Amino acid sequence: MARLLAALLCLLLPGVSAAEDQFELLVIATPSKYHYEYIPVARENIERLARLHSFKVTWTSDPAVFDRDLTPYAAIMFLNTPAEQLSDSQRRRFEGYVEAGGNAMIVHRAAIVPAGAWPWFERLVGRSFVNHPKVQTAVVTTADPDHPATFGLPARWLWSDEFYVTTNPHKVAISTVLRVDERSYDPTRIWPGQVGERMGADHPEAWHHRVGRGRVFVTLLGHTADMYRDDRYLQHLLGGIYWTATGLGQQR
Structure with a gap:
């Protein structure tokens, strides 16, 4: 009887029931040569964020998801995933999704597209990859403290990563969220046979912009x-996901 009463209370009292998801995020995380060990760790922690902040995550490694209707997703995250693996029909479906108001989040390796392989996706990213030095510790600076992706981050903080060098052949205007201070590491520390490049004071590591009616957030x-x-x-x-999916949270 006690169990029956408890079940009835869960049905009758909305505050007792599980919170309704605010939005749904599709994450595609496909292994690549240098990016595969992150997948179980990333999945565990992104799904934990989703439970904590009441949004739904659909996780996949299969590009066939782009053969289906994408409109249920508030945003699609390419997580270290080579985007050029999508077929022509899958690319067109994703392009239509973004142009019509779907939203995209691009993380690290997913920002690398071979030149000419998918020009539309290069423009979606907003910058084109050149190369990167060896992993080093550097000072990352907050360029936009009013964006949710920097909330809780200090103005200057130490981070160790591959600090991608990029160019802007498509002349895409972006709003920079994070930069890396090239004075705090050696951009020329690179493998034999390659030439390390410097970008100078404006070396973005995270940014956002729009493509069609869609929002795009990129972190390298x-x-x-x-x-x-x-x-x-x-x-x-989390700040990038929240802004990409909802468009909310910016203080100006």
């Missing part, structure tokens, strides 16, 4: 599995 940080256990990095990701 996130090379190793342990980063997905780091509270600062998870706070950065």
Whole structure:
């Protein structure tokens, strides 16, 4: 009888029932040569964020998800996933989703697309990859303290990563969220046969912009599995997810 009463109370009292998801995020995380160990760690912690903040995560490694209707998703996250693996029809479906108001979040390796392989996706990212030095510790600076992806982050903080060098061949205007201070590490410390490049004072590591009616958030940080256990990095990701999916949270 006690169990029956408890079950009835759960049905009758909305405050007792589980919270309703605010939105649904599709995460595609496909292993690549240098990015695979992060997947179980990232999944565990992103799904924990979803439970804590009442949103739904659909996790997949299969590009076939792009053969289906994408409109239920408030945002799609490419997590270290080579986007060029999508077929032509899958690419067109994703393009239509974003142009019509769907939203995209691009994390670390997913920002790398071979030149000419998918020009639309290069423009979606907003910058084109050149190369990166060896993993080093550097000072990351907050360029936009009013964006949710920087809430809780200090103005200057130490981070160790592959600090991607990028160019802007498509002349895409972006709003920078994080930069890396090149004076705090050696951009030329790179492998034999490659040439390390410097970008100077304007070296973005996270940014946002719009494509069609869709919001796009990009972070180049996130090379190793342990980063997905780091509270600062998870706070950065959470802010990016929240803004990308909802468009809310900016203070100006």
